[in-house]
Amino acid sequence: MSTISSSRLYGSIQLRRNRGLAGLYLVVAGFLILYALLFPGILTIGGFSKFTQNWFPLALVTMAQALLMLNGGITLAIGPLVSLGAVIAATTMQGALGVPAGILAVALAGLSIGAVIGAIVTYLRLPAIIVTLAGSFIISGVALILLPRPGGFIPDWLSTVLAGHTPVAFLLLVAILMLWKVFLATPLGLGIYAAGDNPLGAFRSGVSVERVKVAAFALSGLLAALTGLFVAAQTGSGDPVIGTPFTLNSIAAAVLGGVGFLGGKGTMRGAICGSLLLSVMINVMFFLGFPPVAQYVAQGLIIVGAVAVPELLGVWRARR
Numbered sequence: 001m002s003t004i005s006s007s008r009l010y011g012s013i014q015l016r017r018n019r020g021l022a023g024l025y026l027v028v029a030g031f032l033i034l035y036a037l038l039f040p041g042i043l044t045i046g047g048f049s050k051f052t053q054n055w056f057p058l059a060l061v062t063m064a065q066a067l068l069m070l071n072g073g074i075t076l077a078i079g080p081l082v083s084l085g086a087v088i089a090a091t092t093m094q095g096a097l098g099v100p101a102g103i104l105a106v107a108l109a110g111l112s113i114g115a116v117i118g119a120i121v122t123y124l125r126l127p128a129i130i131v132t133l134a135g136s137f138i139i140s141g142v143a144l145i146l147l148p149r150p151g152g153f154i155p156d157w158l159s160t161v162l163a164g165h166t167p168v169a170f171l172l173l174v175a176i177l178m179l180w181k182v183f184l185a186t187p188l189g190l191g192i193y194a195a196g197d198n199p200l201g202a203f204r205s206g207v208s209v210e211r212v213k214v215a216a217f218a219l220s221g222l223l224a225a226l227t228g229l230f231v232a233a234q235t236g237s238g239d240p241v242i243g244t245p246f247t248l249n250s251i252a253a254a255v256l257g258g259v260g261f262l263g264g265k266g267t268m269r270g271a272i273c274g275s276l277l278l279s280v281m282i283n284v285m286f287f288l289g290f291p292p293v294a295q296y297v298a299q300g301l302i303i304v305g306a307v308a309v310p311e312l313l314g315v316w317r318a319r320r
Contacts, residue, residue, distance in 0.1 A: 021258060021270050028273055031280040038287040049167045053234065055279040056169035057082070057227045058249060059272055062257070063176070064223035065250035066271035068128070069259045071216040072196040075132040077117065078224050078250050080139035081110060082243025085228020087143045090152025090238025099158055106229045107222060113139065114221020118214035136247070143240040152238035162233040169230070173272075180268050192216055197265070252299070253278045 041047035061078050068075050085106045093102035117135050121128045162168055183189040191212040194202035203209050227246070232238050257274025259266030281302065285295045 021267070021273070024256070024258060024270065024273055024277070028277045028280065031277060031284055035280050035284050035287070038284065045167065046165045049165055049169070051279075051283075052167055052170040052173070053163050055276060056173055057231050057234075057246070058253060058279055059173055059275045060176075060223050060227040060230070061246045061250040062253040062271050062275040063180070063268060064220040064227070066254045066257070066259045066266065066268055067192065067216050067220045067223070069254055069261060070196050070266060070268075071192050071213055072199070073121065073128040073213065073216070074251070074261065075117070075217070075220060076129060076247055077113075077132040077136040077139055078220075079243040079245065079247035080136045080143065081113065081221055081224035082228040082231060082246050083240050084113075084139050084143045084146075084243075085110060085225035086232040086235075086242055087147040087152070087228070087238040087240050088225070089229045089232040090154055091146055093155060093158075094153035099155060103229065106225050110222040110225025111218050112221075114224075115214055115218040117221070118217025121217065122210045122213045140240070147238050147240050150235075150237050150239040150242075152232075154232050154236050154238075156236075159233045159236050162230060177268070177272065188212060188215055249278065256302075 036042055039047070042051050061082065064078055065075065088106050088109055089102045092105045093099050113135075117131055120126060121131050184193075187207075188211075191202065191207040191209075192215075194205065194207050195209045195212045199209050202212075224243075224246075228243060231242055235242070253275035254266075254271045255261075255274070256277055257266065257270035257272065259271050259274075278299070281299065282295065285298060290298065
């Protein structure tokens with residue numbers, strides 16, 4: 001295949017992946033401008049740092065969820081894995097090896113649990129939503145056994161570095177997105193999209209669909225557990241139930257970002273943008289004085305609209 005043909009093919013693929021994201025970018029920009037008007041402090045380094053620290057955990061769990069949705073799956077174990085990551089961090093960092101041992105323990109737990117869940121889904125041919133739901137109960141139980149109530153130990157310097165007055169969280173997110181871009185250039189990264197879009201076609205092209213699915217679950221588990229580590233640094237302790245809201249929020253943010261449930265549709269940058277929209281939207285409603293109940297209703301309506309409008313536009317285009 002010639003260089004020109006390859007460039008055209010790559011361009012067409014990117015155009016299809018980015019379809020509909022322009023509107024999302026405009027909506028996010030509008031909410032950001034409104035948020036800056038309501039809270040000018042976000043334009044300072046300290047304000048920007050605090051905002052990104054609150055956004056960063058949602059961005060990470062959205063990436064974890066989007067990884068599986070791009071591959072045609074879904075997980076309900078995101079929240080419990082966040083909680084388990086926080087608990088493991090808080091119960092291992094006071095040991096002899098300190099922070100390095102805690103980070104390694106969190107990463108290994110996330111990778112191994114994700115891989116086990118992925119293997120069960122893949123090789124036993126069980127629905128991901130059922131396996132991850134069952135897994136969420138088991139993981140939650142393990143977190144409560146390790147730390148029945150909030151506590152543990154997180155070094156003050158780690159909390160200061162990750163959740164202080166510098167935009168470390170934003171820099172970490174940029175670094176993770178750059179690593180994702182590099183990962184997409186690998187056979188495994190390309191296989192995640194291919195296996196999600198057309199498993200049979202991917203298999204005939206030489207993609208190990210089973211291996212790709214297990215790897216996607218393992219990486220998703222890693223991101224969720226590392227989110228728990230960051231949340232523990234934010235709060236200064238481990239909490240066995242702190243990750244509960246992240247499961248549904250990760251799905252909502254990914255859907256807002258244009259990631260489809262059937263696999264192969266959407267981009268990681270769209271998912272990240274969806275998490276940013278959800279985070280900014282919550283803050284804007286807070287500054288506008290929305291009561292909590294109204295905030296939930298507004299979030300639900302916006303999410304339904306974000307899903308329904310593209311579908312309605314697609315039907316309208318098809319009828320023309």
